[in-house]
Amino acid sequence: MNDTKIIDGKLISSQIREKIRFYGDKLKDKTNKTPGLAVVLVGENPASKVYVKNKIEKTKEVGFNSIEHRLDESVSERELLSLVNDLNNDEKVQGILVQLPLPKHINSDKVLDAIIPIKDVDGFHAENVGKLWSGLNSLVPCTPLGCSILLKKINQDLSGKSAVIIGRSNIVGKPMAALLLGMNATVTIAHSRTKNIRELVKESDILIAAVGIAEMVKGDWIKKGCIVIDVGINRIERNGKNVLVGDVDYQECLKNASRITPVPGGVGPMTIACLLLNTLFTSYIQFGEESVDLTSILD
Numbered sequence: 001m002n003d004t005k006i007i008d009g010k011l012i013s014s015q016i017r018e019k020i021r022f023y024g025d026k027l028k029d030k031t032n033k034t035p036g037l038a039v040v041l042v043g044e045n046p047a048s049k050v051y052v053k054n055k056i057e058k059t060k061e062v063g064f065n066s067i068e069h070r071l072d073e074s075v076s077e078r079e080l081l082s083l084v085n086d087l088n089n090d091e092k093v094q095g096i097l098v099q100l101p102l103p104k105h106i107n108s109d110k111v112l113d114a115i116i117p118i119k120d121v122d123g124f125h126a127e128n129v130g131k132l133w134s135g136l137n138s139l140v141p142c143t144p145l146g147c148s149i150l151l152k153k154i155n156q157d158l159s160g161k162s163a164v165i166i167g168r169s170n171i172v173g174k175p176m177a178a179l180l181l182g183m184n185a186t187v188t189i190a191h192s193r194t195k196n197i198r199e200l201v202k203e204s205d206i207l208i209a210a211v212g213i214a215e216m217v218k219g220d221w222i223k224k225g226c227i228v229i230d231v232g233i234n235r236i237e238r239n240g241k242n243v244l245v246g247d248v249d250y251q252e253c254l255k256n257a258s259r260i261t262p263v264p265g266g267v268g269p270m271t272i273a274c275l276l277l278n279t280l281f282t283s284y285i286q287f288g289e290e291s292v293d294l295t296s297i298l299d
């Protein structure tokens with residue numbers, strides 16, 4: 001019974017990556033060019049190192065070129081901007097990802113806005129953000145895009161449904177709100193200053209938890225039939241072991257939820273699949289090919 005509730009992001013993401021490989025191979029055959037994704041990692045943040053390692057591995061698996069730049073924590077903003085400029089002009093690079101967070105002495109907004117919008121596979125450039133909020137075609141941030149694909153996969157018509165997002169980050173919360181609005185949901189964004197989060201969640205048909213606090217959402221917060229999408233990846237110690245948990249108490253929330261994503265194996269692998277999907281998309285455009293029909297990849 002509970003198995004049918006689980007949204008298997010691991011399986012869905014692997015199916016998407018297979019299709020990306022297929023369309024990537026087609027593009028390579030036609031143009032004699034290989035899509036390239038450049039990943040820039042600054043410093044030694046342990047979580048960032050793991051994310052970047054996984055991104056690079058999956059990039060190679062779908063047959064794309066991976067271009068890696070690891071910079072010392074002490075790198076200056078000017079040096080980083082200069083690298084971004086080089087990558088903008090590099091014909092072998094179709095997508096640029098600068099892993100966040102950046103060290104405090106670097107202005108992240110400035111760096112993200114230096115990436116030319118057509119290589120902005122993270123969808124963080126102001127031009128892509130503006131287009132997303134205007135309902136225009138744009139590159140969409142990978143994690144919220146992954147969540148919206150999961151919601152479409154479970155065939156839920158969100159029209160008239162209420163959705164609450166916990167977390168107002170530029171990476172997840174805000175773009176997720178734009179996507180849910182586009183799917184005709186009524187959207188609330190809750191954050192650390194929101195007074196009645198528990199009540200808001202209790203009234204919601206859809207919950208997107210993207211707050212970064214281990215198991216913050218308790219089982220009795222969940223309305224019966226709620227769809228729960230857990231974006232959190234928190235490392236905690238339990239019974240003397242290091243384990244990964246989400247932002248919701250999975251075992252307890254499972255009881256009232258109609259569908260729920262596990263951690264790990266839910267949203268996490270979808271983020272990487274969407275990064276590759278965005279890279280495929282920008283490659284088709286940069287290689288001068290008719291844009292690939294993304295809907296056929298997502299069917």
Ligand code: GUN
Pocket residue numbers: 097098099100101122142143171271
């Ligand atoms: N740090 C956490 N999530 C992300 C992401 O989706 N993209 C980048 N560039 N950095 C991140």
